[in-house]
Amino acid sequence: MFGCNQHGRPIEDFGIEKLTKGVSTEADVRQAMGEPEMVWNEPSGARTFEYPKGPEGHRTWMVELDVSGIMRDYRQTLTDENFARVQAGMTRDDVRRLLGKPGSTATFPLKNEEVWDWRYFSGPVTERFFHVHFDRDSGKVVRMSSSDPVKG
Structure with missing residues (x-):
């Protein structure tokens, strides 16, 4: 039996459904x-916990705790909306903060690129991969791409 998120979709990572915004503590x-x-430390003293469920999983959870250690919110980061926020010129830290730990990384010396990949669902069941290509020297995003694991 699956739990559901606030949008009525099944949660594939048990644990998050046990938490209540504004009530659950860090413990x-x-x-x-x-x-x-x-653990991302915010300037305000709040913190964000990152829970990637890859490389085989399709979710990465960011759990936000306020300065007193109470869970304020959580979100699944591997979404089309978040991928659209990735822009050329962003740093590795910027991308990691937005999407979480990649499921895999690869280096392409001839292109001078490092590519990070995330597996995700586009729509209810279509599995895809999102790729971020970084210039190895500057560490900045040069382009993004996506692929279908079956078609490539």
């Missing part, structure tokens, strides 16, 4: 979701 988040892959 509750860690108990339900485990240790975060990354």
Whole structure:
């Protein structure tokens, strides 16, 4: 049996459904979701926990905690809307902050590129990959692409 998110879609990562915005504490988040892959410290003193479910998973959760350690919100980052926010010139940190840890990375010396990939669902069931191409020297985004895992 699957839990559902606030949009009525099945949640494939059990744990998030056990949390309540404005009520759950940092300890509750860690108990339900485990240790975060990354903790982002915000200028305000709040923190964001990153929970990537790749490379085989299709979700990355960002869980926002306020300065007192209460969960304020959570969001799934691997969405068409977030991918559209990736722009040429962004740094690796900018992209990681927006999308979370990539499922895989590859280096292409002849193109002088490093490519990060995320597996995600476009629509309810269409599996796709989103790729961000970085210039290896500057560490900045030079282009983005996507592919179908079956068609390439």
